[in-house]
Amino acid sequence: MYNRRKFIQTTALSAAIVTLSKACISKSSSINKPIVISTWDFGVAANAEAWKTLSNKGKALDAVENGVKVAEADVKNQSVGYGGLPDRDGIVTLDASIMDHLGNCGAVLALEQIKHPISVARLVMEQTPHVMLAGDGALQFALEQGFKKENLLTEKSKKDWLEWLKTAKYNPVSNIENKLYDKAAPERLPGNQFNHDTIGMLALDAQGNLAGACTTSGMAYKLHGRVGDSPIIGAGLYIDNEVGGATSTGVGEEVVRNVGSFLVVELMRQGYPPEEACKEAVMRIIKKKTNSTKDLQVGFLALSKNGEYGAYAIQKGFTFAVCDSQKQDLIIKGKSHY
Template sequence: MKWSMIATWKMSYDGVNKGVCLLKDKKSAKDAVLEAIHAVEENEAFHSVGYSGLPNEQGVVQCDAGFMDGKTLQAGAVGALEGVIHAVDVAYECSKGRFNNVLVGEGANEFAASLGMKKENLLTKESYERYLERKKENQPLSSYDGHDTVGMVVLDQQGHLVSATSTSGLFMKKRGRVGDSPLIGSGFYCDDEAGGAAATGVGEEIMRGCLSYETVRRMKEGMSAQEAASSVVFEWTERMIAKKGYCDAISLICMNPSGEIGVGTNIKFAYVAADSDSNTEIYVALPKGKEVVIRKYDSKIDDLD
């Protein structure tokens, strides 16, 4: 049976390869997505997710994550979670119950502790130094800086889809700020009957359009995955520009129930994809009018994370 995987940003490459091994072995989309996101969360080199994430304006790393199971439509999320490397695991655990599917702040920390998750210091020396530098510069929050959410959509050989996200959010955000990543329908959405989606970019721009839900909905109506993702990002970008003169960065990945993928973006955006017919590969997507131009990543000309 076909399996397929798509993930935001180049940093997902190693994780996707781990997920791919599980999918080939007929493991579930859930197992693959958690394993793949763990690899990103653990990696000290990536400053927008988990360990070594860039902190908020008070110097504290607060993470957001979301998880949705396309078979059951059970969804879970955590916001402003502190000291837990695998925020996506907490989101997954939240998705299991009938109630309390979204937990934030101290309550999310408590829940993670009740699951036996170790409390750790996520702020590395390098991230802290970047924080001190930024404080010295005393610049306002910029629209595209250190908010690269890892988002993934996975189809397993059993025909089930899962979407998940994990991020340390916007660098220098206010304490308690959550972006789109833990918001069901904005940062992620998944439905076996329609498809799955996940978003990255400026959460505040994504959430007011419920862009992941809208992308999945368009696939349900019969649009191809590529058409759904690119039309959603293109239309929302146009609308925001008409409304307020600009649109912050938005990138969306999606997959339909057949494992076909789609990408929408209003910036230069890298993603990783693999399926039963193609090896893991990094691609670059570029908006061009109402279209998205896609090509393989080339380290000689691309400097994307």
């Protein structure tokens, strides 16, 4: 029998559905798009290039590729691409990944002599059945696709590396660079060998589709062949067009161990705002470390499907750049644990 109690329950449920539908309509109508965000202050110039594509209703995938290429070509940026600090053997090796709104992705690892690894990564995604190519294989593929070999070791980076060699005692252990850090006189250490300044970029285009890119020369003076999180899908970069995207910067080993960017996106799926999702991912890294994280830096940056963004890092000093229809050169200081 259809009694009064059932009638009341059904009516209440119907009202809730109508209210929820109205809320969803309101939320979707206020989506902040297009928008592009990227890690660090040098993301401003990268965002400006990406915005040329986004402001003309171009695809997020094209925007992020074009954007991070600015950082890859910047000779003054010693943590990404051309001019990047080399490994302990004096060889510049580059890592990059890219991912689109359909879940397609491509990456190159330990690529040498190619200025724009992000473009090679995109061709891995589009022209091969693979996700990743590494080392000599990645170089062979790049040359077959028409890329030209270039000497990526600039005089400045070479000079810094030679200076580092005078005093560096390298042992093949994880995070040895931090162990060599002279806290009493960090300014005497050449080449900022402890930088971890990857550029990660996330974009939401006018069509409501997301894409991301991440590219780096990795930890300075690393063991030859070392690969961090940047080219690892789910670690340094992850996109889910239903939810949002995330990217990371810092000590890649810790991001890989925690599948960091995937974790951030999944937390957003559960309802966490971008900043809170980034914070939770950082706290899980801190919780798992048995020793101190005082000298460890990892930061996450996230962008939701509705254009909301946020970031969080272990240490102070992490910044990110934002570019949308309101402002093209905004730099924000990310919140941190310490």
